[in-house]
Amino acid sequence: MDTPSFSLPGLRVLLADAGQRRSPVIRLELIRLRCQLVGVIDLVAEPAALEQALQRLAPELLLIDCEHPTPGLLAQLGQAQAEQPRAVLMVAEHMTPAEMRAALQVGVSALQLAGLPPQRLGALLQLAQARFDHDQALLRDLRQAQTQLAERKLVERARGILMREQGLDEEAAFQRLRQLAMDGGQTLASVAARLIDAHQLLRPR
Incomplete structure (x- = not known):
């Protein structure tokens, strides 16, 4: 051969x-x-x-x-x-x-x-x-999956904050996040992270 x-x-x-x-x-x-x-x-x-x-x-x-x-x-x-x-x-x-x-x-x-x-x-x-x-x-696939999981957790956490603070249901809270992202030209994850940071800063200690 x-x-x-x-x-x-x-x-x-x-x-x-x-x-x-x-x-x-x-x-x-x-x-x-x-x-x-x-x-x-x-x-x-x-x-x-x-x-x-x-x-x-x-x-x-x-x-x-x-x-x-x-x-x-x-x-x-x-x-x-x-x-x-x-x-x-x-x-x-x-x-x-x-x-x-x-x-x-x-x-x-x-x-x-x-x-x-x-x-x-x-x-x-x-x-x-x-x-x-x-x-x-x-x-690369693993890092992408880890990033996507982390972003989903941020969105879920931010949605929970909106539900508690503004009395929204799950769908309305998600749409609110989505609208904020579209208005600011940002990703859902970045808007969620900013909302979480702001909530932590304003939370009574």
Whole structure:
């Protein structure tokens, strides 16, 4: 069976070499895949260089080539991913189940164990990028759902205030909020938040 052909034109890749010394082979394969290798950092010579390199070079994908992920490396990666998430492919000679879980928890998108066959690099890069995009979409959906829930709670709370203070029923209170939002060119949630703040300020202490 023929090996699938992959091309990732323009993908900005940073290679972090943690002692495996495979960067020449990886570099050639990245060129074949039409990726843009923005830099190679030596994590043996400069163990703490990862965060600064990521900030300076702004890659779309980080490729880490290591014997196994050390706690220090995972800590650096976790900090960097918290500041600016990106796709991460980690290649390791060996990794315990605990190290696998730790790597995934700090933002590694895809893992490759026991070496890196050059012909598989394209597929692994695509897997890492696809997994990252999928996870980011899930996070966006979660944040949107959380925002919508918080906004609904604000509207319900403001409607309750209008019902108590002005003797309105549920529908009339909602329509009042809606009219205020339309008149002021604001969202229901922002009007509700302002009404709640005003009520709290005027409430006897």
